[in-house]
Structure formats: C-alpha cells, structure tokens
Amino acid sequence: MGDSDHILVDRAAKGDQxxxxxxxxQYQGKVAAVIARLIGDSDRVRDLTQETFIKAYRALHSFRGDAAFYTWLYRIATNTAKNHLIASHRAPLDNDVEMDDVDQVAPQLRDNDTPEKIVLQDELLKNFEQALAALPESMKTVIVLRDVHGHSYEEIARLLQCPIGTVRSRIYRARQEIANRLKHYLRPVS
Amino acid sequence: MSCNPELVSAFLDNELDTVIVGAVTEHLLSCDECVQTMTKLAAVKAVMSDKFMVHDPEGLTLSVMNVVTNDRTAPPSNGMMSFLKKLGI
Structure with a gap:
C-alpha cells in the first residue's frame, strides 16, 4: 500500500470521514470505470459506484492492509457489479463466479444501452481524443507514458532524458488542460 | 504547506517523495480547493487509462459522503472498540 493510502485508511478506520x-x-473514477466495463449500463454505474464505497466504508475495520487498498476496493466493486448482474437478469450464476465469467456476460448486456447513452459516451470520448490531440507533443508524450502505459515518473524521466520535476509538471499541466476542455462533463448534472 | 496542484497530481500517481507524502496528505484533509482539484485530475486520469469518465464527479463524492455521514451501521472505530472493552461490552 502506498504511504498516502496507508495514512488515509488508518485515519478513516478510526472515524475520520x-x-x-x-x-x-481519489478512486471513484477508477471504480466507476471498472463497473461500467462489467455491467455495460451507464445509468447504474453511478449508483453502483456509490454502493461500492459505502460497502467499503462499512467494512474498513476488516481491511488488514495485506493488499493495496485499491485492490481491496476493486474486489468490492466487481462483487457489487456481479450481484447487480445476477439480481437484474436472474442469471443462474454461481455466487462464487469468477469475474472472467462476468466479463463473458457483460458484452451481451451492452445491448441495454440506449442510443442516447451511447451517443453521450461517444461524444465524451470524442472530446477527450480532441483534447489529447491538442496538447503540445511534450505533454502528450508524458501523459500517455504515465496513464496509458503505466510508466513511473523515474522511468519517463530516463526515457525522455529530462528531470523528474519536469515529468511531474508536464503530467499535471496535461491533466489540467484536458480537464479544462472537458469541464462540461465535470460540472454538476443539471 | 501551501496549495500545490502539481503535488496533488503526483499524489494521485503515488509518486510523492516519502518525506512529503504526509504533509501533502494532511494538506488535502484541510483544503477544499485542493481536494476539488484532485477530483478533477482523477477523473482525467480515469478517462486516460480506462476511457470512461463519471459525469459530475464532485456530485458523486458528495452523494457518497452524505450517506457515510448519516450511516449508523458503520463499524465502531478502534477508539470506540477500546471504550466498549473497558465497559466490558
């Protein structure tokens, strides 16, 4: 577990909300993405993400720190998605079904997405691709190396032969630029 | 420490130096502006890596915390457990 997660989980378990x-x-975006990939129903992603965090909060006392906090949270998210699939479709799935099995079920459920939802998600991704393409090459390279390929700051600095501070700065500025271009989606839902 | 969005971004990547991770974490616990920045940057990080973005992430956080704040089924904290043990419960 990363130091910051360790500090935060420890404090949260002691009642620090x-x-x-x-x-x-920190993690709601990743949790929502995992659930979206599994259930293919964007209307329910928000509710199930909320449910995942509430379950995690109630179970914090049982988190022993053997695995990373996100790994533990990921497991709760996939189980929440699995239970939703079983309840919604009454599929004769064993309660201990592996998530690989759910991965096989989920693509069929994507048919439940309405054209409006698909258009909205497609529109967001199109705007995102445009925002990424509009970045200066130096910023685009670092953020792709970090968020798509998963390289550490140190690895990126070595690859690009620049200081780690430059990598950190470019990653922040790239994210901020993209956030500015996607601000319509980051605002409260009207 | 003062607000530093670059450090908030590095916090999301778990790339802070050991010597400052505690200070940045403490700052996030007390600075509304920086946690809101973190929420936006985390949403961008998710769309970069997973091609999915939750709409209105700030609203989602508030919804979760609204339930958590009013949650009566939450486990007692360690402090409360010690207190109950002292009472022999």
Missing part, C-alpha cells in the same frame, strides 16, 4: 472522502475522490 474526511480521510475517507479523500479516498473516494
């Missing part, structure tokens, strides 16, 4: 809030802010 602000510490739990920081964990929610």
């Amino acid at each position: 602000k510490a739990f809030e920081v964990l929610v802010r």
